[in-house]
Every structure is written in C-alpha cells, then in structure tokens.
Amino acid sequence: MNSYIEIIRPGNVVMAVIAVVLVAIVADSYTIPVLLGMLSVFFAISGGNVINDVFDYKIDSINRPDRPIPSGRISLENARKYAYLLFILSVLVSFITSYLVQSIYPTVVVLFAVIILYFYASNLKSTVLLGNFIVGFLTGLCFIFAGVIIGFDLGDMDLIGISSFLGFFALLMTFAREITKDIEDIEGDTAEGVKTFPIVYGAKTASYLAAFFAIVDCILCPLLYFTHIFNILYLIVIAVAVIIFLYGAVLLLQKQDSKTCHKVSKLLKIGMLIAFVSFVLGSI
Numbered sequence: 001m002n003s004y005i006e007i008i009r010p011g012n013v014v015m016a017v018i019a020v021v022l023v024a025i026v027a028d029s030y031t032i033p034v035l036l037g038m039l040s041v042f043f044a045i046s047g048g049n050v051i052n053d054v055f056d057y058k059i060d061s062i063n064r065p066d067r068p069i070p071s072g073r074i075s076l077e078n079a080r081k082y083a084y085l086l087f088i089l090s091v092l093v094s095f096i097t098s099y100l101v102q103s104i105y106p107t108v109v110v111l112f113a114v115i116i117l118y119f120y121a122s123n124l125k126s127t128v129l130l131g132n133f134i135v136g137f138l139t140g141l142c143f144i145f146a147g148v149i150i151g152f153d154l155g156d157m158d159l160i161g162i163s164s165f166l167g168f169f170a171l172l173m174t175f176a177r178e179i180t181k182d183i184e185d186i187e188g189d190t191a192e193g194v195k196t197f198p199i200v201y202g203a204k205t206a207s208y209l210a211a212f213f214a215i216v217d218c219i220l221c222p223l224l225y226f227t228h229i230f231n232i233l234y235l236i237v238i239a240v241a242v243i244i245f246l247y248g249a250v251l252l253l254q255k256q257d258s259k260t261c262h263k264v265s266k267l268l269k270i271g272m273l274i275a276f277v278s279f280v281l282g283s284i
C-alpha cells in the first residue's frame with residue numbers, strides 16, 4: 001500500500017466517513033452537503049492520523065517501527081506538510097458546506113475538530129484519561145457533525161439530538177478501546193515517559209475502567225430501540241456486537257498482556273463495524 005495512503009489509516013477513515021453516512025440513512029437524506037460532510041471528515045481524520053504519527057515518531061519507533069515515518073518511508077517534514085494540507089482541505093470543504101446549509105456550525109465543528117486533533121497529538125495524548133476521552137469525543141463528533149449538517153439542511157433540529165445519542169455510544173466504546181490500547185502500549189509509552197492511565201494506576205485497574213465503559217455501553221444500547229430511533233432489526237444485530245464487546249471485556253479483565261490487549265482492541269473494532277450494520281438495518 002502507498003505510504004501516503006497507509007499513514008492516514010484508511011480503515012479508520014472509512015469508519016469515520018461511514019458514521020456520517022449512518023446519520024444520512026437515519027435521516028433518509030442524501031444531499032450534496034452530506035457528501036461534503038463525508039469529505040470534511042475524510043480529510044480531518046486523515047490529517048489527525050498523520051499529525052499523530054508525526055508527534056509519535058519516537059514512541060512508534062518502539063511500539064510501531066513498521067509505520068511510514070519510523071520506517072523512513074515518509075520523512076517527518078513531508079508528513080507534517082501532508083497533515084497540514086489535509087486539515088486545510090477539511091476546513092475549506094466545510095466552508096462550502098456551511099454556505100449550502102446556510103449555517104456557520106459545520107465550519108465551527110470542523111475547525112474545532114482540527115484544532116483538537118492537532119493539540120491531542122502534540123500535547124494532550126499523554127494526559128491521564130483526557131487524551132482517551134478526546135479520541136472518543138471526536139469519534140462521536142462524526143455523528144453529531146452529520147446531524148448538524150442534515151439538521152440545518154432540512155430544518156430538523158431533532159436530528160442533532162438523535163445524532164448526539166449515536167455519538168454518545170461511539171464515545172463510550174472508543175474510550176474503552178483507547179484505554180485498552182494504552183494498556184497494550186505500556187512498554188513504549190513508559191520508555192518515552194508518557195503518562196497514561198495504565199502507567200499511573202496499573203494495567204489491572206485500567207482493565208476494570210475499560211471493561212466498565214464497554215459494559216455500560218452494552219447495557220444502554222437497547223435504548224436506541226426503545227426510543228424508537230431504530231427498529232427491531234437493530235436489536236437483533238446489535239446483540240451480536242454486544243456479545244463481541246462483552247467477550248472482549250472478559251478477556252481484558254482476565255489478562256492485560258500486550259497480546260491480549262491487541263486482540264481485544266481488534267474485537268472492539270469488529271464490534272463497532274457490526275454496530276454500524278445494526279444502525280443501517282435498524283433504519284430500514
């Protein structure tokens with residue numbers, strides 16, 4: 001895979017763009033502003049992933065030496081310029097979106113996300129829990145961003161509430177996954193003097209916290225059915241995702257070694273993808 005594609009982490013980019021599509025499906029609204037919203041998210045998370053690797057290149061030389069920057073396939077300076085270009089494109093696209101929906105808020109959201117993505121990578125990621133929360137919040141913000149665009153486009157502010165509800169579930173599960181990833185990265189983060197929750201409070205305590213948020217997310221997710229946002233198909237399919245989430249939580253509570261954490265991190269992402277499917281089927 002081309003290094004400039006690899007560094008944006010296309011899998012995560014696709015997932016973030018799908019989050020926008022999911023809200024469009026819930027709203028049954030497929031317009032140019034939605035397409036532009038997808039493009040803004042594409043550029044923003046891509047820039048966030050690249051700038052993250054720029055600031056992480058020392059840690060990644062321990063934890064992830066095969067990534068484009070530590071492996072030397074992309075120079076640090078070129079990666080930095082690439083990230084800035086992606087951020088600028090995200091904001092420029094948001095200007096067009098704001099013009100089309102006659103609201104400044106799409107641009108406000110993108111500017112906020114881009115600024116937070118930069119400062120997450122440069123300063124905030126090595127804060128105990130705040131960095132994890134930021135990643136979860138920005139992930140949930142994808143849904144809210146779509147709700148803002150479609151809500152102002154259709155004049156239906158209820159959509160902002162519904163998309164925020166979806167974003168809440170994304171936040172919780174992503175937060176749990178971020179803590180899991182920090183447990184996996186204890187070795188490299190310790191070597192670089194990065195303060196994360198697992199390093200400060202221990203892997204076992206961190207596993208309790210990650211499992212807690214994943215389990216709470218699973219307990220609350222039927223609300224998306226009982227509040228009539230999704231139909232019974234959602235409930236059937238999300239049950240599969242819940243089983244995977246809970247299995248990951250049990251594995252994490254049993255063992256907190258790097259290999260187990262990596263497996264749990266992948267399981268949570270698979271569960272997220274199944275949750276996407278449940279949102280689509282639940283909207284039919």
Ligand SMILES: CC(C)=CCC/C(C)=C/CC/C(C)=C/CC/C(C)=C/COC[C@H](O)COP(=O)(O)O
Pocket residue numbers: 009011012013015016019135139142169170171173174178181217218221238271272275276
């Ligand atoms: C119970 C329930 C209804 C859960 C909902 C879960 C859900 C729908 C989550 C959505 C997640 C989402 C939109 C993800 C976007 C892409 C993504 C994975 C963002 C966070 O990535 C940061 C992460 O640290 C990247 O690391 P890695 O994946 O290892 O490259």
Ligand SMILES: CC(C)=CCC/C(C)=C/CC/C(C)=C/CC/C(C)=C/COP(=O)(O)OP(=O)(O)O
Pocket residue numbers: 016040041044045048049052056109110113117125134135138139141142145181
């Ligand atoms: C709403 C708009 C316009 C954009 C949102 C953009 C999104 C979805 C951001 C959420 C995901 C995110 C914060 C991605 C970039 C930062 C990132 C890769 C965090 C994880 O990095 P580390 O904590 O260093 O972990 P690894 O690098 O080891 O994966």
Ligand SMILES: [Mg+2]
Pocket residue numbers: 052053056
């Ligand atoms: Mg990183």
